[in-house]
Amino acid sequence: xxTGASQFxxxxxxxxxxxxxxxxxxxxxxxxxxSLYALSLRPYLRTPTAPSTWRILGQAQLTIDESTAMxxxxxxxxxxxxxxxxxxxxxxxxxxxxxxxIGALGAAALDDPRTLGLDAAVPAGFIALLWPRLRDRSLIxxxxxxxxxxxxxxxxxxxxxxxxxxxxVAVVAERLIARRST
Amino acid sequence: MIWPAVIIGxxxxxxxxxxxxxxxxxxxxxxRLRRLTALxxxxxxxxxVAVQTFSVGxxxxxxxxxxxxxxxxxxxxLRAPFLVVVLVAAVTAAVLRATGLSV
Numbered sequence: 224x225x226t227g228a229s230q231f232x233x234x235x236x237x238x239x240x241x242x243x244x245x246x247x248x249x250x251x252x253x254x255x256x257x258s259l260y261a262l263s264l265r266p267y268l269r270t271p272t273a274p275s276t277w278r279i280l281g282q283a284q285l286t287i288d289e290s291t292a293m294x295x296x297x298x299x300x301x302x303x304x305x306x307x308x309x310x311x312x313x314x315x316x317x318x319x320x321x322x323x324x325i326g327a328l329g330a331a332a333l334d335d336p337r338t339l340g341l342d343a344a345v346p347a348g349f350i351a352l353l354w355p356r357l358r359d360r361s362l363i364x365x366x367x368x369x370x371x372x373x374x375x376x377x378x379x380x381x382x383x384x385x386x387x388x389x390x391x392v393a394v395v396a397e398r399l400i401a402r403r404s405t
Numbered sequence: 406m407i408w409p410a411v412i413i414g415x416x417x418x419x420x421x422x423x424x425x426x427x428x429x430x431x432x433x434x435x436x437r438l439r440r441l442t443a444l445x446x447x448x449x450x451x452x453x454v455a456v457q458t459f460s461v462g463x464x465x466x467x468x469x470x471x472x473x474x475x476x477x478x479x480x481x482x483l484r485a486p487f488l489v490v491v492l493v494a495a496v497t498a499a500v501l502r503a504t505g506l507s508v
Contacts (some may be wrong), residue, residue: 224411224414224415224418224419225419226418226420226422228446228450229414229418231453232449232453233410233411233414233442234459235453237406237410239406239457239460239462240443240462241411242406242505243406243409243413247410247467248412249412249449250416250418250420250451251417252445252449253445253446253449253450254417254418254422255421255442255445256442256446256492257421257422257425258421258422258424258425258428258433258442259425259439259443260425261423261424261425261426261435262425262430262434263427264425264426264469265425265426265430265461272410279423279426279427282426283413283419283422283423283426284419284422285426286425286426287469290448297438299484307440330433337458337498337502338459338496338499338502338503339499340469340473340494340495340496340498340499340502341495342457342471342498343428343469343472343473343474343494343495343497343498343499344473344491344492344494344495344498345457345479346453346454346455346458346473346474346477346494347452347473347474347476347490347491347493347494347495348487348490348491349450349454349457349480350450350454350460350474350477351477351481351487351490351491352446352450352492353446353447353450353454354481355449356446356447356450358463361449361497362434362444365448365451366447366448366450366452368450368456369447369449369451370451370452370454370455371446371455372452372454373451373452373455374455374460374465375457375458376438376461377459377464377465378410378463378464378465379463379464380463381463382413382460382463385452385460386449386452386453386456387457389448389449389451389452390445390448390449391449392448392452393441393444393445393447393449394441396444396448397437397440397441397444398444399465399475399499400440400444401437401440403466
């Protein structure tokens with residue numbers, strides 16, 4: 224899995240005792256934005272000749288926040304856009320997976336992750352991913368309501384499901400925003 | 406049950422990306438879908454922050470993780486990079502526990 228927030232979420236939900244379905248759904252709902260990144264990248268990564276199937280398959284895996292952000296700074300269909308996408312995507316792909324491997328091997332050497340405060344590192348990682356997305360008041364309100372609803376559901380639902388309730392909060396928020404903008 | 410989740414999740418995450426390149430543009434151009442996809446990460450990440458800070462199984466508990474989160478927020482306000490934010494939170498919680506100030 225090469226899309227950081229989803230990877231963290233999958234591990235987070237499983238670690239908190241959530242089931243496979245809850246973990247996978249949370250990860251995929253978080254990763255759904257990559258579909259739209261791919262869609263908006265189409266004109267930027269356009270080549271003079273039709274791209275090969277392999278190219279599209281590889282390009283898909285490298286589609287993440289960072290590679291998208293770098294590619295769309297250059298003109299559509301330009302060589303720079305394709306290079307920026309490829310360089311960013313590949314560099315992060317290699318380093319990220321080395322990091323994941325080190326973490327997976329290193330974790331086995333730890334006795335209690337709580338002594339090192341690693342359980343506090345998890346929410347810190349999520350808030351660091353969330354922070355740059357809180358661009359306006361309605362998004363901040365959405366974040367606060369989602370957090371409150373999830374917490375209220377912790378004592379009543381199985382682990383993993385309270386986080387998923389945020390997807391429903393997002394659906395309601397989308398309707399409210401749509402109504403306001405019309 | 407870790408590997409099934411990793412394999413299904415990875416496959417699904419990849420297919421979502423691929424869909425953006427191969428599905429006809431009109432299908433994904435839906436305004437409502439576009440707005441919702443932008444809102445989902447904010448809602449889910451916020452819920453993950455809350456649940457991972459306060460929950461122990463199906464119980465809620467205030468412990469050193471909250472101090473770690475507060476420290477992380479301060480680091481974010483100071484525009485610290487991702488790794489620093491995570492480290493600051495871990496060190497804060499570890500120190501509080503080592504000194505017996507918090508569980």
